[in-house]
Amino acid sequence: MRKAKDIILTAGPSISEKEIDYVLDAVKNGWNKHHADYIHSFEHAFAKYIGVKYSLTTSGGTGALWLGLAALGVGPGDEVIIPEITFFACSDVVKLLGAKPVFVDVLKDTWCMDSEKFKQAVTNRTKAVMPVHIYGNLCEMDEILKIARKHNIKVIEDACPAIGSVYKGNMPGSFGHCAAFSFQGAKIMVTGFGGMFVTNDRKLYDKGVYLNTHGEDPKKKFWQTSVGYSFEMPNIAAALGLAQLERIxxxxxxxxxxxxxxxxxxxxxxxxxxxxxxxxxxxxxxxxxxxxxxxxxxxxxxxxxxxxxxxxxxxxxxxxxxxxxxxxxxxxxxxxxxxxxxxxxxxxxxxxxxxxxxxxxxxxxxxx
The missing domain is CATH 3.90.1150.10 (Aspartate Aminotransferase, domain 1)
Structure with missing residues (x-):
């Protein structure tokens, strides 16, 4: 059998004139009072697409997960239940917040978290669960949410791989208390590198915004009231993301x-x-x-x-x-x-x- 002339890569995006036009516009005009125009447009359009009230652009899916867990109050002494098969960013952010990741087995057919194993892993220290919609496959969200509600456990969806998937008429990322998405270069839509934190909870959203601006007092410029982060997406990347979303x-x-x-x-x-x-x-x-x-x-x-x-x-x-x-x-x-x-x-x-x-x-x- 004749060998392919060039390497056939595992992943790769589709870039059209739309993406080039939006990015070029951001480069030429996205400064000063227009420095966040594409960021705001992208956030609004993405929230509408997923079916949530609020979305916040981030530097990547990892940053979105980190913000979500931090906004939920996850910290030392807490446990977060995670599927064994996922990218290690999921356990990293739990550890970096001082909490303990608890790993459970997955289902043989969907490769997603086994809800029965989740139930068995719950303790009085379980603060959150992180179902991962791996490779675009869908988690058993009905069962996971039922268990979480019974035990007052927060649900943060890792929907990074699942933009465009649908579970019983709704998009992944719209079920939990909050969720994270990724636009890393191998994903179905890209911003070079970037992500999105989404939620229907205004308090969680405000906490995410606050933490993502270094814990700066929103009413007093350069006055910090808490140690925070800076997982921000540049306007140019948001321009690329908006164009990609319009083609999703x-x-x-x-x-x-x-x-x-x-x-x-x-x-x-x-x-x-x-x-x-x-x-x-x-x-x-x-x-x-x-x-x-x-x-x-x-x-x-x-x-x-x-x-x-x-x-x-x-x-x-x-x-x-x-x-x-x-x-x-x-x-x-x-x-x-x-x-x-x-x-x-x-x-x-x-x-x-x-x-x-x-x-x-x-x-x-x-x-x-």
Whole structure:
């Protein structure tokens, strides 16, 4: 089989003349009294799209999570329940606030937090839970919210991977007390690097704004009343974000088409599973992924290396967070299985059907 001429990357955005025009306008005119025009427009449009009252641009998804937890009052002595399979920013922000991350196993089909394991992990120190809509898949929000309400636990959604996904008619990020989104360069929509903190709670929003301006007194310039942060997004990045948001439906449709191209070709492979959609959900299909469910000629890591020889990029699933040296490893068999056997396939918005066809032919060759 002929090798692809250029590397087919795992991710990548779509940039049109709209993005270029908005960014150029911000560069030329977004100063002095217009220094935050695109920031305000982006925040307003994003809140409307997600279906929440308030949104605050941030420097990234990590900053949005940090602000959310801080605004919720998470601190020393508290516990925050997190799924084992997610990016380690989730546990980092908990630790940096002096709290303890408690890791629970995930579901075999959605790869999201197992609500039953969440319930079992609740203690009198549990302050918050952080469901993560991994790769655009949807968490069991009805069950998670029911448990959280019963125990008076705050819910902060990590919706960073799930812009454009839908759970029972509503967008991820609109269910909890607050939520975080990411526009990092590999996400479905990008600002280069950036994020958004969202909430329906005016007090949480005001606390987030206050903390994100170094704890400065909003009524007295340069007077600090608390140690704070500066996870701010520049106006130029917000201009890019606004243009991307105006094209989000196009992006979701393309991501879903890419997944369909893969599924149509890979469904003949015995022993793999792919992203699923449970009834009442619609995934943005941010990352088309496969999990090796039986022993093949190649392990997952060996498969990644073999794909690279054909100029096909891929990336492994996240490691279980409790395996890292700063934590005590948990008994989470599903998360451990996924971490050893899952990989993300090239899913960038510029991918073509011919490229997906080539990738699938290589995969079928290697796995049969």
């Amino acid at each position: 439906n196009q992006f979701v449709n393309k991501k879903r088409r890419i997944f369909d191209w893969y599924y149509k070709r890979l469904k003949v492979l015995d022993g793999i599973s792919m992203n699923i959609e449970r009834p009442g959900t619609k995934s943005n299909r941010w990352m088309t992924s496969i999990v090796l469910e039986k022993k093949f000629k190649y392990s997952r890591d060996q498969l990644i290396k073999k794909l690279r020889q054909y100029n096909i990029d891929s990336r492994p699933f996240f490691y279980p967070l409790s395996k890292f040296p700063m934590y005590e490893e948990r008994n989470t068999p599903i998360a451990h299985h996924l971490s050893l056997n899952g990989l993300n396939l090239p899913s960038g918005l510029t991918r073509s059907e011919n490229e997906i066809d080539y990738i699938c032919k290589v995969l079928i060759k290697l796995l049969t």
